[in-house]
Amino acid sequence: MNTLAEENYLKSIYHLSLNSQSVSTNQLAALLNTKAASVTDMLKKLADKQLINYARYQGVSLSAAGEKIALQIVRKHRLWEYFLVEKLNFKWDEVHEMAEEMEHISSMELVNRLDKFMNFPKYDPHGDPIPDSDGNFKAHELKPIGTIEVGGSGIISGVRDHSAGFLQYLEKQQLTIGKKIKVTEINEYDNSMILQADDKKIHISREVANNLLIVI
Amino acid sequence: MNTLAEENYLKSIYHLSLNSQSVSTNQLAALLNTKAASVTDMLKKLADKQLINYARYQGVSLSAAGEKIALQIVRKHRLWEYFLVEKLNFKWDEVHEMAEEMEHISSMELVNRLDKFMNFPKYDPHGDPIPDSDGNFKAHELKPIGTIEVGGSGIISGVRDHSAGFLQYLEKQQLTIGKKIKVTEINEYDNSMILQADDKKIHISREVANNLLIVI
DNA sequence: TAATAAATTTAGACAAGTCTAAATTTTTAA
DNA sequence: TTAAAAATTTAGACTTGTCTAAATTTATTA
Known part of the structure; x- marks a missing residue:
């Protein structure tokens, strides 16, 4: 079995791999709230266990075995x-x-x-x-609401930012998973959007629009 | 917060304290599958944190704060x-x-x-x-079945041995929590017992009788 | 009650995971 | 295309929890 620390590294590599082919030491250090030197140490250990593909200075990716473990954790x-x-x-x-x-x-x-x-x-x-x-x-085939044009609609199906603050904001605006929304207006000045949801109009900033995902 | 190891020590001290006033280093080492020297090290740490009452060579007991934590774990x-x-x-x-x-x-x-x-x-x-x-x-006010005399009866309400082997044995004999049993016979030679449960007679050894607890 | 046995603690070492500071490699940009 | 910046790794140290072996204390018993 793997230690708690090893599992957390594998999980983090998995998540970061969704955005980029290869994951850097600094990316991992930032996500895991640790130092680059510590990451390097652990990468050596995971490479020895054949759970990652790792070459000095070249970034890291999960091996098949590592991905299997990461998926179980997810x-x-x-x-x-x-x-x-x-x-x-x-x-x-x-x-x-x-x-x-x-x-x-x-x-x-x-x-x-x-x-x-x-x-x-x-x-x-x-x-x-x-x-x-x-x-x-x-x-899901997800798109940020920010990419939708006026008149477009969809069902809220995910978030890009998982922070409690963002989730609480969405909850307050009643922008929760499963809700059908339609883009009725885009403000040219700040790119904020006005959505139609149920019978309400909801005004969201560009930042929120980029972090709220819908299925069309 | 306390570490995993600390929590396990507190829990073990709690369990051992149920049988004796004060818990010895060796008792803890046996239960925790570790060495007496390791136990001593940890006891010093827990004593520093005021979670136990500990004096060299004199055994250990939980402080009020330590017991509170142990009870939450239990x-x-x-x-x-x-x-x-x-x-x-x-x-x-x-x-x-x-x-x-x-x-x-x-x-x-x-x-x-x-x-x-x-x-x-x-x-x-x-x-x-x-x-x-x-x-x-x-x-519960529990008594080992082994202490019951012929003619006595009660409801199975606990076990003294929690090992999988013992529990599986009881399951097979249908001696499970909640079952009403009566002692119908005690064999003089080996102190084994014959129980009446539902409409069955069940023969159990003295060892089993000592580890199976009833409420009268 | 003295000496032997048993229990416990101390001393010193080790593995895991982390850190800082210094060295090295890669990337960037002049 | 080379010097500076950024990223990464190495070296050496620290903490936690563990270990073995030796020393010490307590308990037992002759």
């Missing part, structure tokens, strides 16, 4: 988040830290039974896809 | 065991190791909501009492 994280929201009635901005601990509970049998208990959910409370026990999942 | 362990058995359909002999990990999830709010979700259970799947959020609990 699966556990998202299933526990779903549990916390759907069964224990936490809000979507409250569950990340707890799931961060729970994702390291090792039993596969436990996570599979949890999955079944909740009827095999496909997406977590933030709209992120939940890998199945083989690590497979289907992501 | 609470979490037992609530998660209950969850695993009642919600995820694990057997009572399968849940200990998982709960051993889950008991370290830190959020109090989480454990309190879990408690509510399951309707505030008072006993875990092995009959052990679950402390409430203040650390209070009421234990």
Whole structure:
């Protein structure tokens, strides 16, 4: 088995790999809130274990074995988040830290039974896809609302920023997963947008528009 | 907050304190599967933190602060065991190791909501009492079946040995929590006992009788 | 109650994971 | 295309929790 630290590194490499081919030491240091030197040390260890592809100064990517482990951790994280929201009635901005601990509970049998208990959910409370026990999942075809033109519409299906602050803001504006919205106006000056949702008009900044994802 | 190792020491001291006033270094080393020297090191650390009462060579006991923490860990362990058995359909002999990990999830709010979700259970799947959020609990008045005389009866309400092997044996004999039994015969030679349970006669050894607890 | 045994602690070492400071490599840009 | 900047790695140190071996204290018993 792998240590807590190793699991967190694999997970972080996985997340960063979604945006770029190869992940840098500094990117990892920033995400893991540690120093580049510490990252280098751990990368050597993970390379020895053949969980990553790593060459000095050249960045890092997950090996097949490493990705498999990372996907299991992501699966556990998202299933526990779903549990916390759907069964224990936490809000979507409250569950990340707890799931961060729970994702390291090792039993596969436990996570599979949890999955079944909740009827095999496909997406977590933030709209992120939940890998199945083989690590497979289907992501939504997501676009930031900011890329939509006036008249375009879609269903809110994910967020790019997972911070509690952003999630609380969305909740307050009633911009939550599943809501149908339509872009009715774009302000030329600051690129802010006005959305139609149910019978309300909601004004959002460009920054919010870039971090709120919809399926068309 | 306390480290994983510290939590495990506090929990172990708590469990050993139930049988004896003061806990010895060797007892802890045996229970924690470590060496006496390691235990001494940790006891110094816990004493510095005022979580235990410790004087060299004199054994150790929990301080009020230490007991409070230990009870929270026990609470979490037992609530998660209950969850695993009642919600995820694990057997009572399968849940200990998982709960051993889950008991370290830190959020109090989480454990309190879990408690509510399951309707505030008072006993875990092995009959052990679950402390409430203040650390209070009421234990059953338990007696080993081995202390009962012929003609005596009671309800199976706990076990002294929590090992999977013992639990599996009991399951097979249908000697599970809640079952009403009566002692119908005691064999003079080996002190084994014959119990009446439902319409069956069940023959158990003295060893089993000493580890199976009933409420009269 | 003295000497032997058992229990416990101390001393010194080690692995994991982290850090700072210095050295090296890569990238950027003049 | 080379000098400066940025990124990364190495070297050496520190903390936590553990270990073995030796020393010390307590308990046992002859």
